[in-house]
Amino acid sequence: MYKTTLTRLGLLGGIATFWVSCDNNMLPYYDEQAPGKIVIRGVVxxxxxxxxSNGSLLKINQHETLGGTISKDYEFVYYNGQARYMDVRVKTTQQLLGSYAFTQANSPDTLSFFYKPGLWINDVLSFSPGTISQSGRTGYKFIFPTLNRYSNSGYDGPIDGIIRNLSGQVLGVAQNITKETFSNFVEFPFAAPPILRMELVKHGTTESYRSNGQPVVVAMVMQNNKSRLVVLEEKQDAGGNFSGVQGTLDLCDFFQF
Incomplete structure (x- = not known):
């Protein structure tokens, strides 16, 4: 009788343990877990x-509001293979700049961006500057996120940049400049005076991308032995009218590629 009672108690204990380890849907109580990592690099x-991150503000260096150079290796746990959802937004306006779903299969992953009011470049570290073939040369790639913001040209195709020195000699052509991707790599010898003039035209032509046909020329300064990732920006005057294109922002000044 005593042994029978112990046997019954042991059986009931095993059943109780089983129920404790399961939820009401007969699923394991403990989630499957896997380490996750997202390398965050940004400039604001x-x-x-x-x-x-999954509905909660992410703190970096104890701050929920982020500015300047942002650098964090964000480590967390994936539960049951579910994605980690992340949004990047402007605090003052709650404008959504980027929305992402990171998965366990791609861990570790990277979130990288450049932001200033009116300019957002996503996935910066997926790009790379060109490699200069030898000393004494300079090289460029171009991207044009603000194309048509003020010019309203009506042309949405790729842009070419015809690069000349001050004497008018063509040094190279940067082809297929778009809003989302950089052009091909263009390099040429450095020479004084280090002033360049790049004319922006419709791809494969010498025709201005503006609807009125007026040329658009970007002035730049060469830097010897340096490869650059230049961001082109349409500008406006005090009256809100298109006033030209600037090419002074170089992402290589902010990121390690």
Whole structure:
């Protein structure tokens, strides 16, 4: 009788343990877990951003509002293979700049960006500057995120940049400049005076991308033995009218590629 009672108690204990380890849907109580890692690299100018991770504000260096240079190796846990959702937004306006779903299969992954009011470049570290073939040369790639913001040209195709020195000699042509991707790599010898003039035209032509046909020329300064990732920006005057294109922002000044 005593042994029978112990046997019954042991059986009931095993059943109880089984139920404790399961939820009401007969699923294991303990989630499957796997380490996750997202390498976050960003630069924020003139305004502040927030990063939301699965609905909660992410703190970097104890700050929820982010600015300047952002660098964090964000480590967390994937539960049951579910994605980690992240949004990047402007704090003051709650404008959504980027929305991402990171998965266990791609861990570790990278989130990289450049932001200033009116300019957002996503996935910066997926790009790379060109490699200069020898000493005494300079090289360029170009991207044009603000194409048509003020010019309203009506042309949405790729842009070519015809690069000349001050004497008018063509040094190279940067082809297929778009809003999302950089052009091909163009390099040429450095020479004084180090002033360049790049005319922006419709791809494969010498025709201005503006609807009125007026030329658009970007002035730049050469830097010897340096490869650059230049961001082209349409500008406006005090009246809100298109006033030209600037090419002074170089992502290589902010990121390690």
């Amino acid at each position: 100018q003139e305004d502040s951003l927030q990063i939301v």
